Amino acid sequence: MAFIIDDILFSPLKFTIWLAKKLRESALQEMTDESQIHDELLTLQMQHEMGEISDDEYEKEEAKVMERLEAIRELKEEI
Structure with a gap:
């Protein structure tokens, strides 16, 4: 009861x-979903290859995206 x-x-x-x-x-x-980051990198690379963004813009944006990817991977290791 x-x-x-x-x-x-x-x-x-x-x-x-x-x-x-x-x-x-x-x-x-x-x-911790890396697929969105990979999609952003692919889009960024396509924009660069098509001449929509300059080399400097590409490098800056790529660095930002890679930092986010590294942060995700570090978070996964902590978990």
Whole structure:
């Protein structure tokens, strides 16, 4: 009988904890997704090859994207 009462009383708390864990997992998955970074690099390279951006712009933007990629990889190692 006590177990049923405990389940009823603690179910909102258990649901909140479960939801927080799922949100954390989802956020971590999104934060560590490298596919978007690879797409940005590919787009940047295509813009450079088509002459839409200069060599200097390409190098600056590539450096920024590579920094983000490195940060993602470091985060994955920490996890």
